[in-house]
Amino acid sequence: MNGAESLVHTLLKSGVDTCFANPGTSEMHFVGALDRIPGMKCVLGLQENVVTGMADGYYRIARKPASTLLHCGPGLANGMANLHNARRARAGIVNIVGDQATYHRPYDAPLTADTEGMARTVSHWVRTSSHASQVGRDAAAAVQAARAISGQIATLVLPADASWSQGGIVAEPLAVAVAPPIDPHAVENAARILRSNKNVLMLLADQATLAQSQRLAWRVARATGADLLASYTNAHMARGRGRLQLERVPYGTDAAIQALSRYEHIILVNANPPVGFFAYPGKPSTHYPSNAQIHVLSRHDQDSDAALQALVDELGAPEVALPDPGPRPEAVGGAPTQEGLALALAALMPEHSIVSNESISFGRDFYKLTHAAPAHDWLNLGGGAIGDGLPVSTGAAVAGGGDRRVISLQADGSAMYSLQSLWTQAREKLPCTTILLNNRKYNILIGEYQNVGAVPGPTAMGMLDLSNPDLDWVQLANGMGVEAARAITLEECADLMKQSFRQPGPFLIDLII
Template structure:
């Protein structure tokens, strides 16, 4: 057995049975070894950012890592943006990076680079395989490291000669560390704060955004009057009719400041203290109001759901969570607008859907439109590196083949990873992509104003616009093998969205809306 075979056998035995890949010469023995381990499903992505984003989406839904196979340092570099998002999502991902043969590195070949330095920027786990006989054990360690709470990116560097070398040995899975428990005094202190009569915000993140955490949070809020908020960009938020609705902390600093204003205590439960995404002239970076004290119930990686449940039992005995009622917006009519497209989604969203949301500025009204829709999962842009929406949806669809997946995708971000559509077509995934096509980098127009750069002149305006020429997403999708339509009215979007959900396989809808700014 060669090193690549031992690696894949070990991954499969540890429950890593999907490998998203964009391989090169140094990974050919890994590719060949896929035929020796039938449990491992290889999924080809045409760009490394598709591979890493899909691995992130898979892990968010499956709760276990997929593997991502990349080619040398440049391949890892190409996939770094969506690995950044995975790091911020705290999802487990095992990245296998092929490298030059050990004896070839001294020649400084054109693709030679410092892979460990690139991987180290993710603040995860990094190991270089040193011997063929140890590759299996290294793979087992990588899976365990990725699964260590709260989940992280584990990068294994595999030199080509260790991959093809004989003497590989599969290794038994290594049990990952369970989430660290929260000490009882921390729960008791939070209970005292909630009973103290001063205004409290409870900010939840990570696993607290799933059903059990939401129920406990709702009980606490209902019994004490504490304001419950979820982190701005949760990796996975369960929501919809029958589940408690927890408002997310706003992206815009002025709106987040308004949400937090007047509160004397901020309790963090699986979340970090809120700060602005960027620095703005004359504005503070810290969003915590002056005079508001920060208290940590559970750090990311601790058992936040157990802590919230224990806290609810202390301060809200006998109090039930408050579910959101089933309530859909009526189907709108007329030309598509910034506001009404979201009502179409809310009116027609199917039961048990997964939404990958990268609608950005176009999606401001989406939470309200879908709050009372059937229960669904929301996957958000955790790290802010755009080009996540379609790859994450692809991984989610492979992780949950029986569930409808909907991508809500801004047009500018779509172009970063548009080749994802080819992978969706090849895998015949039930993913419906709605491109919100306002022909502009609308978020940058907003940020242009917020940083005080005055009004854009003609040259600046050209850098913030996606027209001319207009981008034809219908023909782009069809070129990748995905059926596509264009909608300019609410009626057209409703009809096309409903049909796309009914038909098997991937579909794209080019929803043309006017820009916000």
Template sequence: MNGAESLVATLVESGVEVCFANPGTSELHLVAALDRVPGMRCVLCLFEGGATGAADAYARMTGKPAAVLLHLGPGLANGWANLHNARRAHAPVINVVGEHATYHMEFDAPLTSDIQSVAGGVSAHVETVATAAELGAAGARAVAAARSGMGQIATVIVHADAAWTDGGVKAPPVAPEPPAPVPEDRIDAAVAALEAGNAMILAGNLAVRKEALILAAAIAAKTGARIATIGRNPRLERGAGTARTERLPNPAGPQTKALKDIRNLILVGETDPVAFFGHPDRPSRTTSPECAILQLADIHDDALGALKALAGRVGATAADAPLEPHDPPALPEGKLTPDTVAAVVGALLPENAVVADESITVGRSMFAATRAAAPHDWIHLTGGAIGAGIPMATGAAVACPGRKVINLQADGSGMYTLQALWTQAREDLDVLTIVWSNRTYKILKDELANVGLPNPGPTALGMLDLGNPPLDWPSLARGMGVEGRRVDTVEAFIDAFRDFVEVKGPRLIEVAL
């Protein structure tokens, strides 16, 4: 057994079932090992950002670690933006990054780089392996690190001669660190905060899974507190039968308004709410200066256990939680607008769908229109690094065969990683991509006034324009092996949505707004 085979065998033994790959020369022995060691599905991606984004969503939807095979430092760097999103999603992802043979390092070949530094910006665990004998054990440690707490990114950097040399040893799995229990004094503090009034429970990450969020909503209902989430959670179970909660808007101004009366904010699996960006003459925190902030459960803590304990203290049960009815919106008429497209999605969303959301500005109407739709999962853009939507949909479809995946996709960010459509076609994944084609970086146009530039000139506006020449998404999709259709009326969108939801395999609709 060579080192590469020992690594693959160890990953399989440790529960890693899928590898999203964009390999190069230094990784070819690892690629060959995928043939010789059974149990690992390998999914080819044409760009590293597609591989890392797919691994992120796969890990979110299964709770299992996903592997990514990348070529040296530049390959890791190409996948870094979606690893940033995966880090913010606390997804268990294991990067396997090739490195030059140990004896070749001194020659500073063209692709030599500081891989450790690149990996360190997103990884909780980084290990470089120089010998075959060490490779299996390093893989087991990486899986344990990735699975610790809610989940983390781990990176194993593999020198090529460690992969091709004999003497590899399959290592047994290493136990991860489970989510930490919450100390009793935090429960006491949360009870006091709820009794003080003007309180909000802000839930995120592990606390927005269905059982946990129902308990949080029950506690809020029992104590007169508000219950909310922020629209950047790794996986939110929602729709009919789930907890009815507020959603704090992402833009700083509306978020500040929503929080202005809160004097006791209880964080469960969340962090302090802050503005995405610093704006001139505006505070970074969106809570009132008079608001006391209490961390009941950190991101890697046992949020469900903490909520169970808190519910017991205040006398709340799941039956106290208000739940969403099944009450989807009526199909709309009129012009295509963010509101009408949201109503179409809410009305026609299939039961048990997975929604991968990178809608950006067009999607601001989407949450309200789908809250009482059929039960579904929603995966957000967690870290704000755009180019995640199409890869996330790809990974979710690998994770959830038998479930329709709906990708709500902004046109500008979709261009970052449209190569992932090819992977959807190659793997025959059941994904419907809906591109909101407003042919502009509208989010940046909205930000101009916020950063003190209310009267931009033609050069500045030109940098935000995607209409010269116009993007042709159906043609782009067909070039990747995916059937596409462009619609410019509500009626045509309804017909296309119905048609494509009924068939399996990848499809795309461009919605001209």
């Protein structure tokens, strides 16, 4: 058995059965092993940021890591922005990065690069297998790292000779680390704060924004009068009917400061204290009042369900129904507006849809207006590196197994970073509906420029405007085998949504906004 074969067997034994791939020469023995050993679903992406973004989306829905297959340092580099996003999303991923043979590395052939140095900037765990006999053992350790309760990026560098040499040994799965237990003093402290104060916020993030934690947090809120908010960036939130109408801290500095201004105590449930996405001259980095007390109920690597259950028990908070979000909205017509599109989405999305939101400037209000939709999962950009929307959708659809509709709310500027995702959607016949919000500019940056205090002149607009020429997303999608159509009105958009939800494969709606 060669190293590559031991790798495939070990990954499968450890429960990794999906590989998002963009291989090269140094990975051919791994590709050969995948060909010979049944059980691994391999999904090709035509650029590596698509590959890593798919693995992120897959994890968020499957709640287990996939593997990637990347070619040498530069192939890893192409996928690093979405590994950054995945790290922020706390997604677990096992990257397999093929590299020069160990004995060939000193010759500094053209593709030789500081692969480990690159990997360290986006990974929690990095190792190079220097011999076939170590590959299985290292792969099991990589999966163990990736499967931590707060998912981790594990990058295994696989020199070509470790892959092709005989002596591979299949490794047994390693036990996944148990989450650090909830501190009873933290629970008691939170209960004390909640009982004796009025202006208390419980801030939820990550696992705490999924269904079970939401129900527990709502019991706490009802029993104590505390407010609940979610962090602005949560990679994965449970939403719609039967879930909590959990608002998020606003993105903008002024709005966030305003929203948090009245809280004297903030209890963090797997969340970080709210800070600005960016700094701005004369504005504070932190968005909570300087005299607010911060209390940690649970950290991101702890089990928020257990923490909130302990708090419910401590408070004796009774079972209570979640508030009703009101009737399901009806779609409205006319020119596309944020509100109108959100209502169409809420009115039309199939139950258990997955919404991947990289709508940036146009989509600020989509979230607020879709609480009364059927139960669905909502995926946000994890780390602020635009270009994760389409790949995350694609990987989420793979994890959904073809049964769950994935709806991308996708800004045009961001979509251009990883448009190759559409090809994989077509190849895998994935149930992905992309609503391409085509405003032909980096509109968020035009706003940021104006915040800086100036009207953009021709040179600035030359870097902020995406017209001249206009991008034709119908042609771009068709060119990659994805059916597409343009919509100018909300009626047209709604008709195309309905049409696409009825058919099994991908569809793109080029919505001119």
